[in-house]
Amino acid sequence: PPADAARPLRLLVVEDNADARYLVCETLRALGHEVQPAATGEDALPELARQPFDVLFTDVSLPGMSGVELARLARKQSPALQLLFASGYGDALTRHLEFPAQSLQKPYDIEQLQAALEQIAQRLAPRPA
Template sequence: MNSPAAATPPTPDWSQTDLGDPAGWHPSLRLTTDIMLNSPQAMLLMWGPEQIMVYNQAYADLVALPGLRAPGGKVPSMQPGAWSWNSNALAEARAGRSVAYHGCRLPLWRNNRVEPQALDLYYTPVRTEHGVHGILCTLAPAAMLPQAEQNAPLRLLVVEDNADARYLVCETLRALGHEVQAVASGEEALPLLSIQEFDVLFTDVSLPGMSGVDLARHALQRAPQLALLFASGYGDELTRHLEFPAQSLQKPYDIEQLQAVLERVAAQLRAR
């Protein structure tokens, strides 16, 4: 009995993409694209200085964003989470090194909203005779960790005087699986720090009345184990030379940056 013939995927119309006619492609791009489009594993390719994104159907199914259609071949208006979550990953690949990151929580579209999913990410440089010209990212569901190694939700006290910003960051943190309480000033935060236990104080630097830095100093007197995370429109200029360890985010920040810094905080807390 003859075996059924394998289905051949339709050939994309590359002329409608930013990559143009395949006749002008570099052999490395042609080979990588052929491998990617015929792989059942989710794959995403960044090509050239323009950062053209090419991906297969498995990646489109994994990310599940409305309107995302393989094979892509366009310069995106917003960087995919596989690129924006960690600039070091891209720096390593651009330097010609293959790197892997395990258990990364990237925001994916699920149940009509963005939800974090644990993924293992593998970055491979794609070379031409002029050096690294592309980066291929392979995405796989993260292997289950033993219960003791799984990330527990962080308990955060958010201090932000702007009501809209406070609401947005709290909803984002809850969507990422963390426990959150929020107040508008340092004066409101101090009593809570005395009666409740938190893992992280996440405070704006510029607050009315007591500044975020002064609040952090008082908070450490009450809870020396507290992790400190600052948000500031001035980058780390106001927090660079503190006498205590802290993380900082520059406003405006995105969900991938927030998630990455919280993962670093969680790792530091587990190491204590």
């Protein structure tokens, strides 16, 4: 693998729009990451309980439970889980959270997504001795 490739991350991708969900999952797989898709927060919670993830990548506005509410519950289950939000409203909804999170403004491009994931991978990387 190229030296500049971030380590593969395990992502739970929550996006209610089927086309957008498919596209982002395919993009993440092409970047070398492992991906589990979910359409709603309600679908995502059992996945979080079933297997460990590095990153919860969720749309902020979902039917039913919001992405922010999902993130709160997910952090209770897995305090080390990294959070990445996608929002058409900028970071206004995610700026004042009580936990660290990154957000991408929709529509975002692959470079922005990759940059956000590289920052997350650096946070997860074990510090060199």
